[in-house]
Amino acid sequence: MYITTSTSAASSILRASSRSRFVSSLSSFKSLPARSLSPSPSSLVSQRSLGFASAVRSFRCSVPRWSHRVDWRSPLSLRAQIRTVAPAIERLERAFATMAAEHPFKEILTALPKPGGGEFGKFYSLPALNDPRIEKLPYSIRILLESAIRNCDNFQVKKEDVEKIIDWENSAPKQVEIPFKPARVLLQDFTGVPAVVDLACMRDAMNKLGSDSNKINPLVPVDLVIDHSVQVDVTRSENAVKANMELEFQRNKERFAFLKWGSSAFHNMLVVPPGSGIVHQVNLEYLGRVVFNTNGMLYPDSVVGTDSHTTMIDGLGVAGWGVGGIEAEAAMLGQPMSMVLPGVVGFKLSGKLHNGVTATDLVLTVTQMLRKHGVVGKFVEFHGDGMGELSLADRATIANMSPEYGATMGFFPVDHVTLQYLKLTGRSDETVAMVEGYLRANKMFVDYNEPQQERVYSSYLELNLADVEPCISGPKRPHDRVPLKEMKADWHSCLDNKVGFKGFAVPKETQEKVVKFSFHGQPAELKHGSVVIAAITSCTNTSNPSVMLGAGLVAKKACELGLQVKPWVKTSLAPGSGVVTKYLLQSGLQKYLNEQGFHIVGYGCTTCIGNSGDLDESVASTITDNDIVAAAVLSGNRNFEGRVHPLTRANYLASPPLVVAYALAGTVDIDFDKEPIGTTKDGKSVYFKDIWPTTEEIAEVVQSSVLPDMFKSTYEAITKGNPTWNQLSVPASKLYSWDPNSTYIHEPPYFKDMTMDPPGAHGVKDAYCLLNFGDSITTDHISPAGSIHKDSPTAKYLLERGVERRDFNSYGSRRGNDEVMARGTFANIRLVNKLLNGEVGPKTVHVPTGEKLSVFDAAMVKIQECWSWYNYLGWS
16 A cells, blocks of 8 residues: 655645545535536535425424434334424425425335334335345345435436346446445544534535525434543542543543534434443444334434444444445435445354353454455345344344454344344334334345245355354454464464564563562562453443353452452453443442452443553553563454554453453463463462353343343433533534634634635646555554554644643544644554554655655655745746
8 A cells, every 4th residue: 555645645644534525515505507417426415405405404493303302212203203393394295295206116105004003104115126136135235225216316316226236146246336325324422523523614614605504414313422532541449430531521521512512503413422331332222223214204224434333233234334434424414325336245154152152252253254255345144043043232243343354244134133132122112013014024024933035145154153162363453363272372473473463573582571560569570461451341242241241250250269350450341331330230240340350430432442541650661661562451343553552562352251361360371271360369270161151151140130121221311411411511503613722623624715616626746655555554553543642743733732741632532623633644653654664653754855754744844845846936
């Protein structure tokens, strides 16, 4: 991968992580004849759609936002819930009637009857097309088909697009493009803040151009969950949640106030306050509809999100995946996404997991298989008899890690397990009946009690669940799976190997060295492989009661045997929702987790996103002064070097029970089958098998501890916020008042001096290679979200503006400032740029001088050189 820089390219580097380029969306508001606009799907706002969009906007301005007062969990249509706004409803109905009269597929619009009489609503019936090709389509492709039919206007979505999808078996190999309109958009605060900044900036531009700034509004539901800001500052304390939340608000008050302003300034936007949970777990347990009923129109739920792990919702049978900010903003404004019609890998599951094997072991196995198979740009659809052995939470765990195995989606079609989960999580019986009725009627429901129609897939894989064995992944990539029984040998290979994904190049003579130090007056020691961070974190696993309660059982057995996690191991537990806390307390297992140091530290991503907080100074200095390869073990989904913590070069993904086990062992350099994990108070050796719970033990505590009322009570209160959030004062203005001195929320320059006739694209001249990368470059390298290094261009920028180092916060928290993000682009401390001949870090070589500079500074120098040259030549 080559990254070049020139006058224009260097400017692009500065804008790489900043979001909007919506010049065309603004200019499209000009009163032009419809024929003068190109009917390309890339047009951000079509003239033809403005009339209907205006009606929708008018409706949405007149009624309470769905997210605050309308109970979407009820199958009753919005019409029945908001009778008091009849005039707006009538306008909307007239608009629908006009569209229906012109709809190319109006003949297949069908009513879905209720079992007791009446109807749930109407839907576009796939069976009514009477096309035998549809019966063979993967379920995930049927969702794309329904969306294309429902949104077909022969402008943004054409009948030809519908035909491409129906003929998927023949058209997908040709890499044809189709438009897709997701039902809603999902944001978290790291990526959500810049999206709202862009919308606010667009409103300003509309206002300056003399148009109606209120036209800038999301046209589909937007859910934003604040979950990425909490850091693990305080641990091993009953007061940890309160203390960390107070620090979270101190650091992020300005960002939170901005988001709270956005929730009231923009229609159709729900902001879930901090302290509520992790975005994808909240989406799974609460926000996911499975089937929408909007004004009597039924259609499948689908979602795009500005977080790659949006795919977790695929486990619920909802099509969802991560996209870039610009795509998400276009979807908010009602524009179709242009996507290549994907191939679909059919992944057949059979058999049953062995006793003691967890869903985390399964997902790490699946990740390795799919990575080897090659699924980039494809959907993966799971099916087979083994599906009945997986709980919905197990499926969500597998779907969550789609980005790690490279797929766009890891999709689980809706079946009886899905319906049981909807009931468990508090969805009403009528809603579940509507979901089942609609999906059955539209051939989108899988009933494994009936003979299965053979579906066609692009390629096929199969896994017998009985072949899955306990494992972890690391030390630097999620798909580098290591069977637990081979871990010790693999670790020593990593110490021996040259520096790389599976190597640290530690000299043989120093591999066994032990460094002794004092930890708050207690004797302590570290060596290569010592665990210094043990974190039960990430929606990947905290959404799964079996592994969370399994971790509690490991802690309980360890306490009963007298084992104790060493105090210099930074332990933490960050649930993905308040439901987890309720069932851990109900089971009586939280007290044992507390005894081992796994107190609840907050409700958010924490360590998984890199918000692991500082290590104790004595631990940190021992690592750095002795060049120790320290380890972190976490129940997350990503373990790229530099992401979890700057001082943990080895990072392993593991199930929550294994996180506790490795914390107890204090090292990853252990063979759990042969070496004791610790000793009892009377000196007897305790082995892994002595603390590991059986599948039956876990199932019993899940059955008795995870109750529907827990979900209901948690989510009834979720939008009420907390006292600190509720006390945030925000202006009522529809235009944002930018603070020029803010280092968090900065007015971006995209629309300054903009006219109604923006300039077109221009070429790239005199470009030089700025960066030269190998494989496995991720968003973590391109736009890191973690800590800001003290010697980075961003640190210099903040210090110059009076921000002290302790208040730097993280790159992710400052994504609302384009100046910070420009400096943060390619700022990952573990970046490997081939131009540096093996040196690791966020630097590059300036061409042609050969001077070594930070990536940002090199781009700045190149811009200055180019402008100086242009001025010398007298070019404008």
